[in-house]
Amino acid sequence: MKIQLYLFLFFISFKSFSQIENSKKSQDSIKKEELNEIVITASRRSESWMRSPISIEQLKSAEAKIMGSPSIYEALENVKGVQIITPSLGFKVINTRGFANSTNVRFAQLVDGIDNQAPHLGAPIANALGANDLDIDKIEIIPGTAAALYGMNAINGLANIQTKNPFEYQGISIQQLTGVNHIGNVDRFSPKVYSQFNLRLAKAFSEKLAFKVNASTTGGKDWVADDRTDLAPNANASTNLFGIDNPAYDEVNGYGNESANRKTLNLNGKNYVVARTGYRETDISDYDIKNYKADFGLYFRPKKDHELSLTYKTALINTIYQRSNRFSLNDYTLNQFAVDYHTPIYQVKAYATTENTGNSYNLRSLAENMDRAYKSDDKWFADYSTAYKNAVTNGATVAEAHKIARTQSDQGRFEPGTEAYENKKNELIDINNWDIGAALRVKSTLVHAEGLLNWDKAFIPFFEKINAKLLSGFDYRNYIIVPDGNYFINPKNDGGNLTYQKTGGFTQLTKDLFESKLRLGATLRIDKADYFDAKLTPQFTAVYSPKQSLNFRASYQNGYRFPSIFEGFSNVNSGGVKRVGGLRIMSDGIFENSYTKTSIDKFQSQVNNDVNTLGLTQAAAIVKNQNTLQKNPYTYLKPEFVNSFEIGVRGIALNNALYIDADFYYNAYKNFIAQVEASIPNTTDPNLIPTSLYSRTTQSRYRLWTNSKSKIFNYGGSLGLKYRIDETFTALTNLTYTKLDRTDDKDGLEDGFNTPEFNVNGTLLVNNIWRNLGASATARYQNNFDYVSFLVSGTVPAYWSMDAQINYAFKKGISAKLGGTNILNKPYTSILGGPSIGGLYYLSLVWETNKI
Template sequence: ILFSVAATYAQSGEITGRVLDASGEPLIGANVAIQGTTQGSTTDVYGNFTIRRLENRQYTIVVTYVGYDEMVQNVDVSGATDLGTIYLTPSMLFLSNQVVISATRRAEKLTETPATIQVISSKQIAELPSFNPGELLARLKGVEFVRSGVVGTGVNIRGFNSNFNAKNLQINDGRYATLIATGLPFGPLSTIIKEDVDRVEVILGPNAALYGPNAHNGLVNTVLKDPRATPGTTFALGAGNQSMFTSRLRHAQKINDKWAFKIIGEYTRGEEFEFADSVYIDRQDAAGNPGPDGTPEGYEELELDNDFEFLKGGASVYYSVNDDSDIILGYTGSNSTYLAPTNVGRNQIIDWKLNVFSLKYTSPHWFAQAYMTTSKTDDTYAIDERTKQYYRLLDAGMSDSEARGEQSYASGARFIDDSQRYNAEVQYNNEFGDFALVTGAQWQRDLANSHGTYLLDKNEEDYIQIDQVGVYAQGEYDFGGGLKATAAFRGDNHEVYGFNFVPKVGLVKSVENGAFRLTYSEGIAAPTILNMYGNLFSGLILGNAEGFTLNDGSAIEKQKVEKIKSFEIGYKGQAIDKLYLDANAFYNMSEDFLSPVTVVGVTTQRGDQPISEVQSGYGVFGGLVATYVNFGQIDTYGFDLGLNYRFSNKVNLDFNYSYFDYAVDEDNLEENDFNNDGEVNKLDVLVNAPTHKAGIGLNYSDSKWFGTVFARWVQEYDYFSSFQIAAETQDLVYRGTPVVEDARSTDTWNYGPLGGFVDVDLGLGYHFNEKFTLSGQVTNLFDAEFREFTASPFIGRLYSIELKINLPEIK
């Protein structure tokens, strides 16, 4: 008996702990082993583990997880020993089983998500010698990446791109990263810096069931770093051609077991590529006589400023309520000046300020957050319209200095924004045996104010207020044998366009080293505040929140949401030794497209209000209105293929290919003949995407050297977006002008199709030691002349060099 008691006492020790990644997400199924024995454990859905029945002595534990570097730690066991939180670092290559959160709003292995999801890892971000991590989106399959200049990068997913594309939702750490009035992604206005990004998760296809309106074609979720997982100070200095200079700082510190904080800052400046777009103007002299030949003439953009400048800053404080729960208070802000392409020419963005204030609570079962976003600019303007007004004033007899003054903005060129958005969310998740539940509710209030410059507000006191609320729920059941089923739904009620229900269902069958998936999902793209309450160019363009009555008595219905239904099948996993495969095929059915600006005719009313009381330029336009409508039905389909071959732990090869095409009923003129020309063609459906695109990259990384060579091919394709056109010569008429390459097209110049290029990028870096890293890259290595977007310059070679200093945590 005494021997038995002694043996039991000797084995009363245990080791507990929690395993997380650098962003603070739990790593599910991580292996925790006692070195030299068969004893060990695996982590649960919260990252927790326990190893019991240990003798009281010293052990060496090894924590491993596929896609992460292993962690080895010596532990002295005396009774119950808690190791606290263990953070694993992503390995240099091959991240096949990385944990993601975007697909189901809960941590899960990348291979087991019921969606096509791709990850840009912290390693890839850290080794990019650029201030703009968005450049890495060009290396993902299924993503239509465009570079609109030195700083401008944009993404679209699976077709229907435009210069005002609000169909791909972008979020930063669970917060909407979209402008309030236009719904556009922050883009260069972003308030975060590269050094604070842990990873970027990109979902191809709709995910509106969990994230709400505008997670329509896809979702880009940027996950930020937890200061407790990534303490220390990082300082980066970079320079390159186009007079580019950047300096960035991140400092993160764990003060004690309860408190931690981080601060970030960035200053970046440079010059855009030399390019002046053509602006076409109907010129008349003071007597009303036409110009020399009676036709519009092309002029360069007035007072074009190619300089760009970005200033960013922020801070967050983390308080640990207990081992599993945190309260996080944060702020980020930015002030940005640059050139931005739009579908009516370029905008001169001047001192556009964004601020995001957030409060968040996280625990194993509960998540809650509230945040406020503010947007303010006083001097941003449309270069195209200001240029036209300048020449109108000259023709009216004004002097050059007078025409360049305040009157040059009088026709609606200036955009003032003084808007706010309030968001709140609460979420609950739990597991009940083999069933996992996630449910939550979101509330949003938009307060848009343009001081009467581009919205139907009257002055700085007259906010356009719109409320919306959404509820969502998702259940996941594990049948065993590697088979899981997921079902989700979301209900949204919007003050203007009403209630919408969005479902999603999926099956995942895990096999050895991978999983197959089958998913059905729906999505909606919602009209933005600009779509609903826009007031551009003295009321020539008006928002369609209430519908219009034409002078013949017929009605234009108010705009409603665009809908998509999507079927997808895919596989993700290790196909053979050293080869990782990610493949999917999809079929989408879309209807009720949100149209670009279109002329609907002479109107008498907007809603119940006479048009003469709405349209400030009624004396000129006489009720002629361009607005936004719904139209059309179209099916799209395609597939994406991604391969990753690991030659060794230092070298791997990436390859991706995407195919995209569409089918439309050309006999359905009532719904699909958007421009009312009596036939259905590409000018109605506006797919604006290449059929084929591919990329291939060779990557190397060891303890000292790292580098990559990446080549991207994009097939040539035609592009149409309001005033903007990029197309080959063909027997079509767009906005009253024949489609002719390298010629004028009504309001702008048609330089020819987009795409049709091979772009090669080269990067190389060296770690001198743990503190100092020097790296450089050349984008468009062979200086191939190509244009990726309309209202944008031709892209030339860009090169940059960056010194990064990493200082250890202050104890």
Template sequence: MKKILSKIVLMFFVVTCFFTNSYAQNITISGTVVDQTNTPIPGAGVAVKGKNIGASTDSDGKFNFSTTEKLPLTLVVTYIGYTSQEKVITDNTTGLVFRLESSTVLGQEVVVSASRTPERILESPVSIERMNISAIREAAAPSFYDAIQNIKGVEMSTQSLTFKSYNTRGFNANGNTRFNQLIDGMDNQAPGLNFSVGNIVGITELDVENVELLPGASSALYGAGGINGTLLMTSKDPFKYSGASFQYKTGLNHVNDNNVSAQPFNQVDARLAKSWNNKFGVKFAFSFLQAKDWYGTNYSNFDRSTNTPKSGTRASDPGYDGVNVYGDEVNSSILGVSKSVLNAFATSPTGAPAYAAFGNFISNGLTYNQIVSAINGNAAYAALRPALPYLGVQYSLAKNTTSNQIVSRTGYNEIDLVDYDTKSLKMSAGLYYNITDKIQLIGQANWGTGTTVYTGSDRYSLRNFNIGLYKLELKSDDFSIKAYTTQERSGDSYVSSILGSYLNEMTSGSATTWFPTYSIAYSTAKSQGATEEMAHAAARAQADANRALPGSASFNDKANKIKNTYISDSDFAKGIYGAKFRDKSNLYHVEGLYNLSKVFNNAVDFQVGASYRNFDLNSGGTLFADRNSEIDINEHAFFGQMGKAFGPLKLTVAGRFDKSKNFEGRFTPRVTGVLKVAKNSNIRASFQTGFRNPTTQNQYIDLAVGGGSQRLIGGLSSSIANYNLNTNKGFTEASYRSYMASVIASPTGTGNAALLQAYTFDSRGIRPESVVAYELGFKTLIGSRFLLDVYGYANEYKDFISSVNVYQLRGTSFVKFGVPVNVTDKVKSYGGALGVDYLINNYSITGNVSINKIGDLPNNYINDFNTPTVRYNLGFSNREVVKNIGYNVAYRWQDKFTWNSSFAGGEVPAFGTIDAQVNFKVPSINSMIKVGGSNILNKYYYTSYGNPEAGAMYYVSLAFNP
């Protein structure tokens, strides 16, 4: 891979030299941009039409730049909220004055992502949503990234304050592998996770220029992944946006939280950008956030066999397994444990005589208390006294008073295990060189580090992790060549459930000490006449006698040792326990795109491209099966697109061929059409296909989760063979549960083996998942103040990636494996959305509603549609209700729905939230003060089952030159 990157760098050098030539004498263009009241407009863009030349106005509305273009030339002046203005410059190039009129015209924004070529959003061939600079600056939410959830058809899964995942059109997930996210053309997925980590790393609020969202499949344009949606974020060019910007935001969250008093949060953002002679440009952006994260406090009792909540608490259910409680996943039948304890006692050299003696007493009809009294009162039985603890077990089993109740270890609440001191530091820098007026060379680096919490198959405390994205790109109107790499480092991250489980094991081994102690204490209490409830309470108290209590020195010492020991270094025989995982995975990507439209005199739009990427996985055996070997996954692709207008109808055909190392090549076609039925009114229709390769974890994961009670392995045939699951087949979840019930019911502890049903894995192993998507939409602009957009879609998924649990018998015990597999039948979904935007005077009224449904479920498919049927958003704003004062109010509501994931499943109640802000502009210092909040009514809610509840966030921000 290093050789490839070296060649790319050399190519950039050659191309740069090729395009560099002698330049004509520079001319200087300068002037001022003002509004109708002659008030300077800072931040307005001034550019030479059709060229990559220009500048932005300073705090006094002034601009100045140089160019080698010959006169005459056309200048274009733009600013959000004002009508763009063009002026032909023939001789005088200094002292120019542009007076812009305030105006907001709907539907005229230019988007690129829908077809990878510029076009008006009204004429897009597929559904697309956009947030411009003004919408970002005036968002009611605490950040622009939070505000994306107000876009039509978008839903968000909040795993923590800074870790949030977006989705469209169903099958939402905490770590969403069906939704792509690109920053300046770079896929910002974490290579070891295969999904984007929200906006923890990458783009800062002051540096974002626009956000474009493509709901639905987009593989034909952007490759594997994104079969449910693609989010593209673009940062600001220093030639267009120069100067210094600063923002400070402070506020409160955890208001009226039962777990903690109100907590402060603070965020600082800064951006510096400068350009020289329209040749060189540089920028630097910085953001730091510090806050107390949302707490995971779902203590509902959970049934892992059905992945649903059940009744009971720790006090009422000895087998309690709390959703956000870890370590209590380890459980056993008290009847089974008692039989094992008694068998070990009866067969040991020292216990056998006592077992026989106790049996005689019991067969003679003596009660437990009578037997104890007889042994303690007669010197002849002195040798039996040390064995008295086992009498209760033998007596209870003989009298059939031992329950078949499942008993779990006493777990630790997430709040005691996870680091909630959230921090996020993001930095980005860019160097820009305009080789010619149309060709630009860019070097860019984005780096971020932080502490947060992520929900996957477990709750992961991500501490001091960092991700870097580094790019070199050469681009023009006709072509682009870029190479970038994503470098992921897990820092001090650990698995919370393993930490909870191993804290228990370090104190008292489950098999050797805790469960036997519990069994003896329970049986003794039962033999003495205690109720079932009293017996379990007494048994737990005795088994937990030496438990490390949260906050104690013992707890902290043990927890720190486990947190700082890698999972792969665990050695139970030596008392070494580790929950830390090591991930140093990298992604390398090279891509080229060429627009050949000029070859056809622009009679057709014609693009071709190719890409190559490599996943370099390095976890040291803590996440992947790479303890003794390296894992590399290579992928390459070829892309082509052609579009042509036939009067009012424009048709576009695209296709992409992708080949991954572990899977067969795959072709994804795309056909779209836009029909102009009236001025600013268009009907669009599309046939799109998409696919996603099984994630790196779907292929190679090898990780213990659920407190070590389950092992997740990859679905490749080699991964399955590595655990002999083809020869020593595992048994299905349902049949294993039936068998275990028969074991408990059997007086001898021997279950009915005929109940076990073997699971046969597909010999091909896991395969890519694909979708065929159909969409029909209509968008119209009535006048210049009413915009309507409506669409319907239908998706059909093939080889949908799901998972199964199987139980493999090894010796006398079972080992549980979670394995990703493909659903044999097709999975279908459908839905639609409607959105309206209406302007009246300075007021803006917006509203949208979306509907998403899943079709009939295939057999043996676990429904993880994870999407509310109905969602809607309402917005009401005025950028200047009175001079220099504006506001924005956004209401969001979604229906209740059922959530299902490998971590937990259950119902997510319906909820509605209000975000609002009032802003005060201070033109004299080009600043804005904003007072606002998200969820301002402070009604706590959660977006997915098992994730924390989020309350209000109230804030005040001061932004200079935003």
């Protein structure tokens, strides 16, 4: 299948080379389109895309609209080097160049240069606070570290969504997209309606005053996460209990039966690991998606090339969100206020983003505490032991006795769909303590200010004389968290707000040499964050252009990522395990006095094995295996760091009909921020420590944010081809290769690479094939890859899918698009623990007028 798909995509891209003669009009079109295209994200100033000093991808609105994806944001999956993972139909995450996860704190996402992250996460809630399709002009993506210019922890990449200015794009636009998913028994739902509504209204009252309003709604039934793979398949291997007979059975998308909910029971002389029953996600989540967002902006142009904008954005989110656990986001709100004043010489910008998690809750904590609400752990395990022994006495086999014991112990539990269950659920999701409830209650604010100064615009004669440009910038950021007593506390001032500040600045110099065929650039950035020393971030670039249509580029840069506020300051009680931020102010003393969970798990398994197979007493087995226990070797948080080397080429060939963009990079990382689980024994007597660590009830368990000791290297490259066959046909092909090279001093703590080694997509675009009729088809493939997270680790299977659409432009500004994603309806998963994604089929109608 893999070879067939490669040949198919190769055929799409190159078949026409020998069959169709390019028209002169098409040649001129692609040359003008690519050579004159302007980008701003790569260097924070307007420049030719072809001569960008680093890799930068872009997706223009006009091109995305004629792809099979229902939205421009989702069409980014077709862009070279971009990986999109889908924790939810209403939540998609962008990543580039490896180390992806569902909360991608290493990739920044901006709208018109304004960060749209959720403050306490340090990452965006997908496109929840972003622009709607009708207002997006284009999206620019830097696939690689952008820390030197932006300082936003963007060590893996950055996306900048650029919207339409109301002075240039006036009128009313309305879009209604209606679709259907869950077709063909791909999960427990019958077909469900999916709906998106977008509105844009923009008006310039004069040359000096304009406004715009945008609004969006999205509703539907989410994809279902129902992976029943056992995460503890060998917990009872020494007693030959596997699969459905395993009393420690822990489904990927079953919650309340994780390690924190298990206990070792000695039953009739054998040790068995037994888990509480828990609940499946499909039983405790309704999967409804109801997302809303809107924005309003006023724009003033007091004089030529000067513009002041005042904008307000708001979003209300109801969807599934995935991190270390799966969450139901209910009435989750984000609000953002921004002011921006820019001229050719300088720009100043300030914004504030507020976050309120509303009535959101943790699905795992809900399941755990729903079990405990009808019967405590101690009572349940005691009942289980009694019922097991009685069953064996009455002649049941070991496997049968465990099933009988579970059935009897579960009597009285709350059953999903009953009134008693709903009442208890509503009670638990309002309790802000994950040891006894499930509520996610966070209120936070991000305040940001920045400025840019174009020295070469302020002192034109001097910089024209030396043929150089100089840009300087500064930024200030402060995170403000309202302590809730569960998720966050203020370690300095009990009752006061928690703050976390960062300040930075940069200077960038570029100079043209050899009749402007060679452009050299150097950037130096310095950042200082609370609790950390100042860090320097350099960037050096070179672009050589022997002719306008051929450009070679090379760059070296490094980048730092300071811990997010959650990584630094979290204070979460969850099922008897306390998740603690890695700053010394939060976890002082824990690192030095704890033992790693991996060694404790191994120790407990060896003890159980010796009891069950060698007939040792538990005390003797503990003494025999106590040297397995290892002290925690990790310590307090430091910033992550990456060195990045990159080369690339952009050019136009074949009589200006073929656009080529290729890049290769090599990255070296250290101090990866990750989590380690460790426990402190509830004793100071060295002789009693092993016994204390054997039992879950005699140790204090922690999950700590720290740095991996590994040095990590990865490399890769990508190739993008765009071939304009004629005025009607255009073929696009993107191939991306991403490889984890090696890990020195491997400790297994670093974040998973979580990225397919190889993916490819090919698209055939057809414009005006008959009158105003157009169409497109996209095929996409990615190979299987290892996925590592605290929720689940394993292998994400390879998959390939197809998107397609046909569109027609009617008169009077009306256009229609009939399309689908994964049109063959072959379910796949993009991440473990996430949903199974089937086909989505839709009809989109858009009405636009430039009058208002």
